Amino acid sequence: MSADLTWLLIKNNNSYLVKRSGVQFSSEAGNLLNKNSFKYSGLANKKTVDVAAAPSGRGVVVSTKVTSVPAYKPSKGLNKVTLSKGVRKSARSVAGLTRSGYRADLRQAALARVSAVLNSQKPVKAAPKKTGNGIRATKH
Template sequence: MSNDSLTWLLTKNTSSFLIRRNGNEFAKEKFNLMNRNCRKYSGLAGNKAVDISLKDQKISLSLKKVKATRKPLKNVNVIPLRKGARACGDTIRGNISRNFYRRDLKRAALARLSRLSTVSKVEKGTKSLQL
């Protein structure tokens, strides 16, 4: 049994990030793209994990470094996504699937990018007449 499998067995039912509501199980941990409590998307149980987050209206791609798993400060590689949606999608595809990092998470990462990019857009205000 590998280290990842053992970690998943220990944390799948007792994680502090686990939320159970209406028969559904969710997880709020970082590096969990779909926020589901399953081994495929778990950020705690894998050496290779992907996260796309939004902070201050800026989207960033975070990847876990495989060689720095025991050094938490040096464990994460953060790539800011500053360009348009198509260029950001190309960056995600290049870092996840073309570099053989986690090909199975490509669709989930692109779906999360799509959701976050629509949320981060600021709606145009309307000018009202001042009387």
């Protein structure tokens, strides 16, 4: 089935569609911006890029759709790579993957998603205890 026909069938009703306050979002895998649009749809497009947190809690998993897999083998339809070397190396790998002709239009969104996932995995620094400098701060 063509991508355009698939999009026409699923754009208004699917199980991943979230409608709130007049805005439509989509929570499917392969949708980098979670927008309900044909460009970012992980269901309608034959080539998709998905960036998610690694199950180990360190790094990201980058998934791409394999276009040559038959429809009756959905488990073999994704190519998953775990990137855990750091922010710069992960970003470089994702940029190279999207720039190489796979989905160059999703490069910025994929890089933003990698950055957001890796930043969310950083430990939270404890805020230093505030000390007062005035006269009342030194009185007990």
